[in-house]
Amino acid sequence: MISDTAIGHPVQRREDVPLITGSARYVADLPVDGCLSAVFVRSPVAHGRVTGIDTGEARSAPGVVDVCAGGDLGLPPIPETAFPPLSPREQFSWPPLATDTVRFAGEALAVVVAESLPAAVDAAELVVASIDPLDAVVDPVDAMADGAPLLFPAHGSNLVIDVPADGQDALEGAEVVVRGRFRNQRVAPVPLETNAILARPAGEGLEVFASTQVPFRLREGLCTALGMDPSTVRVVAPAVGGGFGAKGGVYPEYLVVAALARRLSRPVRWVQERSENLMAMTHGRGQVQEVELGARRDGTLIGLRARTVSEAGAYPWRAGIPARTTRLMAGGVYRVPRVQVHTQAVVTNTTPVGPYRGAGRPEAAAMMERAMDMLAAELDLDPAELRRRNFIRAGEFPYRTASGAVYDTGNYERALDEALHLAGYEALRREQAERRARRDPMALGIGLSTFVEVSGGGWEHGTVRVNSDGSVTVTTGSSPHGQGHETTFAQVASSALGVPYDAVRVLHSDTAVVARGVGTFGSRSGQLGGSAVLNAAKEVVSRARLLAAHLLEASPQDIGLTDGGLAVRGDPSTRLSWAELCAAAADPARRPPGFPGDLAAEADVTAVDGGTYPFGAHVAVVDVDTETGRVTLRRFVAVDDCGAVINPMIVEGQVHGGLAQGVAQALFEEVRYDADGNPVTANLADYAMPSAADLPSWLLGQTVTPTDRNALGVKGVGESGTVGSAVAVQNAVVDALRPWGVTHLDMPATPQRVWEALRRAAQA
């Protein structure tokens, strides 16, 4: 039956069976005869001059096939990603194996390749790196101070991105201004599967299996670095155990392993260990925000002025992506006539920072939503009321913001109404007032966030082909790693063609099978990849109508879709099944002159006006024990609007995952270093990643405001749960502590931090 698997229905993910039963194959599982194992030797210090790397003893260790360091492989350094108007600058490029300087603890210095993993691990211990330590700098603000140790002395400063605010004084005419300095702490993406790659020679070229979100981008990066023609390189992303944005780049290790496979003419595999992952996979967030929000006494916003200092880590590489997105989205869901953001990013002797679920939007939402709560407190207004007074109204779309985004569609007040209703807001405020009146040491906090984010930039590719047996093959350039594209894209194709859902196969993540594509990040796949599949399917239908009209001697306008084929409208007896149509197309005697020999089509879909703007409203309810500082998240309501929905079950799952990561940032997670740049959270005992037991049961609501920027009406959902949730919890904690004199608390709200904030406030 098509009806209960069509677009809009909660179809169970077809991906789940192989994933849950263990038959899915990750890079580490691929059976490849004669495969060598690579192990990286990493810098034990955060900053230093490399004076020599002695690989002699390692080379002669049992089972060792090769040891390379520094420039041995002749690989070019990895370029910085552009931050318009700045273009990539060579001096900040990242050498795949450190040459003269190491800039963070965990930076790759050398690689050992051996017949077995244990042999490679043992031999790696024998590589001796001589490093003259240099002073390290860890804190981004310290890194900007005069006299700070410089990571790139030729640049003269650690400030690598400095884009001033534009526009006139944002606060002019404000009757009240609230000011804050917020620290959006650095967190680690921690996908279940770490980075991993297997490269093997294939004729003159290479076959590469990698844990990546972007097979086409990886192929391009490999070809550029190795001087190869893309037609000779095949990249496959097999089962990928999550990425959360951090697998969107071409890592140094990936270039090294591919180069080794060529150099040794043998397959080489590398699978990152967990501690290695916590040091060498890009981190996320890491932004210090100085914010001033001006308003009139009635709460009407006048302007936002901010300076954001993003941590780039040791190499700017992909750090510009979140930094510029925070700038774009700074004004949030409000009519803010003037927004001025001074965007900076600095290098420090720490792991490079890059996009992580939300990539700059959670930072923007946290900045604005904390400031809105401060303003509400200053004006003695209910935070919900202050938000209501300032929302961009439903009739004002498309809406051009002061920072240059053009929001497509929205109804922010409706989302807030729904969230407040689901949370039982009035009753909660009454309970809070009662507890405050009796000075209950168990404080109740209610935190709101109303947020908007940007999703789905760039373009994506899809094809649809009807096979001779009437089944359908879809290909997509997107590369799912937990998002369920095989399910949702099959729903799209089956709905558009009127074929059973089970008759549709979706192929992806293999550059030998898919002609071109971009990949999966930025909550882009449903709207761009899904719409490409829809457009290709519609093209197949319109061609099939011409063919059916020819065969049935009818006018194409009179031909319609019927269950499993096409027929003259109102006359099911004329039905031609898809298999019959396919056979007719293949037969030159039966198809019309000039008609192609198959029923297939392709489509590329490009984002309109920078993408779509999903939004929502979250309400967090916390109990804070003011005697111990312990925070318990009692209730969490999330209303997310991602436009039209292809699969509500998958959308819910995506929101759940996003909420978990946002709440984790609010309450538990933080990447930390000591003053010398040694990582102190490089394993999962020290890095507090929550389990399901640490999280509440989410209460979800939904509003549906379709976009007019793609054929499906779909906006992104993969990140929105993360965008609004962290600050909702943070606002709830601060709300709980207000009677104790606490006006702001940086994340994560660990018991110690909460307790210290209470102590400080009591002493003030």
Ligand code: MCN
């Ligand atoms: N969808 C839908 N209706 C909508 C929007 C989306 O049914 N209105 C479906 C899509 O068809 C797709 C899924 O929901 O099956 C997510 O779609 P989308 O929002 O387009 O996001 P992407 O597929 O592009 O996934 C990227 C997004 C990002 S950016 C991060 S980070 C993230 C996320 O997905 N990382 C994840 N979700 C993740 N989920 C898992 N399990 N693992 C990760 O690493």
